Amino acid sequence: MFGSSKGFDNIDLHGIRHKEAMEMVREALDNKKSQGSFSLTIITGNSTVLQDRIFKEILELTKFNYYIPSWNLGQIIVEYVVL
Numbered sequence: 001m002f003g004s005s006k007g008f009d010n011i012d013l014h015g016i017r018h019k020e021a022m023e024m025v026r027e028a029l030d031n032k033k034s035q036g037s038f039s040l041t042i043i044t045g046n047s048t049v050l051q052d053r054i055f056k057e058i059l060e061l062t063k064f065n066y067y068i069p070s071w072n073l074g075q076i077i078v079e080y081v082v083l
Contacts, residue, residue: 013025013050014043022057025042
């Protein structure tokens with residue numbers, strides 16, 4: 001599910017099969033990039049397998065900055081800045 005709160009966008013992938021989750025992430029990143037700079041939080045929960053797939057199959061192929069925050073290991077934060 002895609003949502004927005006306090007100016008930050010997020011995708012919650014809890015309970016979604018990996019194939020569908022990967023499609024949702026790709027679509028959200030494409031949509032956000034077309035709008036310019038953004039910060040997107042991808043909520044994966046405890047699924048390190050899903051996080052690894054998102055890193056290897058999507059994020060490593062882009063110029064986005066991304067990290068797993070130390071305060072919540074069940075998230076990936078993706079940032080993109082247009083100068």
